Amino acid sequence: MTEEQFDQVIAVNLKGVFCCTKAVVGSMIENGYGRIINISSVTAHNGNIGKTNYFSTKAAVISVAQTWAMGLGKKGITANAVAPGYTATEMVQKVPEKILDTIKGRTPVKRLGKPEKIAVA
CATH class of the missing domain: 3.40.50.720 (NAD(P)-binding Rossmann-like Domain)
Known part of the structure; x- marks a missing residue:
């Protein structure tokens, strides 16, 4: 960078x-x-x-x-x-699908977080 x-x-x-x-x-x-x-x-x-x-x-x-x-x-x-963990944002959506699948697999619910869920925190 x-x-x-x-x-x-x-x-x-x-x-x-x-x-x-x-x-x-x-x-x-x-x-x-x-x-x-x-x-x-x-x-x-x-x-x-x-x-x-x-x-x-x-x-x-x-x-x-x-x-x-x-x-x-x-x-x-x-x-x-x-x-928060990895969240379905524009930045994360640029990550290759194979890597995203690995990331999702490491989360307790096996998916990305949602911005609207984090907002209520």
């Missing part, structure tokens, strides 16, 4: 989480209540070939949520990272 590709994913997946939280955490602190929910990925724990930028950001999102939970919990704010 190019350095620009690396930087773009870092900007969206990690800096985006930081900037969105920064924009709202002040009012959460004022209200003494808030919920920060970020999206990570199961791949944050086991990685995969060829997507260093993506998997690194997803691992960082988990660490950021843990850090915020410790620092903001005493102010009535929780912070969590939802880490």
Whole structure:
């Protein structure tokens, strides 16, 4: 990957989480209540070939949520990272079918997740 590709994913997946939280955490602190929910990925724990930028950001999102939970919990704010498995998204649908079949075979329900199911988390 190019350095620009690396930087773009870092900007969206990690800096985006930081900037969105920064924009709202002040009012959460004022209200003494808030919920920060970020999206990570199961791949944050086991990685995969060829997507260093993506998997690194997803691992960082988990660490950021843990850090915020410790620092903001005493102010009535929780912070969590939802880490779904492989999900039927445009990105995953580009994966060759043979590889997708292997991925599905490793899941408890033998299928990809659905975005609408993860959204309710």
